[in-house]
Amino acid sequence: MAPVNATDVNGSKAYVPVKKTLPEVEENGKSSKGYSYETLVETANFLLSRTSVRPRIGVICGSGMGSYWKEGSLAENITDPECIPYEEIPNFPVSTVEGHHGRLVFGKLEGVPVVAMQGRFHYYEGYPLWKCCLPVRVMKLIGVQTLIATNAAGGLNPNYKVGDLMIVRDHINMMGFAGNNPLHGPNDERFGPRFPPMNKAYNLEYRKIAKEVAKEQGIDNIVREGVYTCLGGPNFETVAELNMLKMVGVDAVGMSTVHEVIIARHCDMKVFGLSLITNECVTSYDHDSEANHEEVLDVGRMRQDTLRQYVSRLVQRFASSDDASP
Numbered sequence: 001m002a003p004v005n006a007t008d009v010n011g012s013k014a015y016v017p018v019k020k021t022l023p024e025v026e027e028n029g030k031s032s033k034g035y036s037y038e039t040l041v042e043t044a045n046f047l048l049s050r051t052s053v054r055p056r057i058g059v060i061c062g063s064g065m066g067s068y069w070k071e072g073s074l075a076e077n078i079t080d081p082e083c084i085p086y087e088e089i090p091n092f093p094v095s096t097v098e099g100h101h102g103r104l105v106f107g108k109l110e111g112v113p114v115v116a117m118q119g120r121f122h123y124y125e126g127y128p129l130w131k132c133c134l135p136v137r138v139m140k141l142i143g144v145q146t147l148i149a150t151n152a153a154g155g156l157n158p159n160y161k162v163g164d165l166m167i168v169r170d171h172i173n174m175m176g177f178a179g180n181n182p183l184h185g186p187n188d189e190r191f192g193p194r195f196p197p198m199n200k201a202y203n204l205e206y207r208k209i210a211k212e213v214a215k216e217q218g219i220d221n222i223v224r225e226g227v228y229t230c231l232g233g234p235n236f237e238t239v240a241e242l243n244m245l246k247m248v249g250v251d252a253v254g255m256s257t258v259h260e261v262i263i264a265r266h267c268d269m270k271v272f273g274l275s276l277i278t279n280e281c282v283t284s285y286d287h288d289s290e291a292n293h294e295e296v297l298d299v300g301r302m303r304q305d306t307l308r309q310y311v312s313r314l315v316q317r318f319a320s321s322d323d324a325s326p
């Protein structure tokens with residue numbers, strides 16, 4: 001495009017667009033569009049060299065599931081644990097959320113080899129989406145085939161109560177509507193296709209198993225199934241935003257998971273999503289309460305035994321179901 005004339009019709013200086021190519025932001029020599037396949041292989045090889053467990057299932061422990069505290073949480077229940085702090089893992093981001101553990105725990109849950117992320121990376125911490133999801137690709141490279149992504153979320157469905165669990169049936173990628181997608185940028189076919197489908201994001205068989213296990217454990221009265229959405233955070237939502245989300249069919253609102261699931265499905269991992277409803281979304285101006293992070297953590301602590309027992313059994317049942325399938 002030719003530069004516009006520097007003098008506008010009134011004789012004053014007009015804006016002159018300068019044609020320049022913005023450099024790709026480099027961080028430690030890595031492109032802003034994501035680390036290369038080879039770089040992530042380096043990270044995966046580091047983890048394989050530091051651990052003896054070879055997990056097929058990866059669990060992301062959300063805010064309601066012991067990413068903040070130790071005693072009684074799922075990750076603390078892993079037997080023969082091999083723990084690696086994020087700071088020691090090449091190319092890994094570090095958790096900036098105060099109190100988050102920030103480590104990978106390799107070991108066994110009900111005899112099944114797993115790796116758990118104790119502390120995840122959120123967009124609101126300042127990481128681009130691709131970086132928030134980097135651990136999912138690393139999991140894939142070390143042999144993980146199933147991702148269990150858990151989160152804390154606000155309950156928007158009026159039938160939901162604080163302390164309920166929601167099996168994620170589907171998600172709405174709100175941030176993606178604005179063009180912010182973890183797959184944005186060049187595609188490496190070694191991870192997956194340029195245009196991955198997303199209509200079977202949350203594995204149907206796992207969802208059936210999760211309902212069966214809820215019955216067996218006598219918690220089916222608190223286990224729901226619904227649609228999750230992620231907003232960038234860190235602020236909680238306005239009344240108007242929540243009413244809009246309700247209208248489009250959202251049952252629970254959080255600040256994670258959706259982009260991790262997109263990356264997992266892109267590289268053909270099977271996915272199960274679970275939300276802990278930690279607060280009621282306020283959809284009326286007459287309502288006095290306000291969402292807050294302390295409540296999220298308190299409800300997580302209150303439900304930690306139930307969650308630990310439920311997710312541990314799910315791991316065991318998903319593994320047997322995978323073994324049985326051709």
Ligand SMILES: O=P(O)(O)O[C@@H]1C[C@H](O)[C@@H](CO)O1
Binds near residue numbers: 063122152255
């Ligand atoms: O990591 P998750 O998605 O469980 O954490 C949610 C979102 C925010 O980090 C936090 C808000 O309290 O809970």
Ligand SMILES: Nc1nc2[nH]cnc2c(=O)[nH]1
Binds near residue numbers: 153233235291
């Ligand atoms: N965006 C969002 N994230 C949450 N995490 C826990 N509760 C909430 C909530 O109400 N909104």
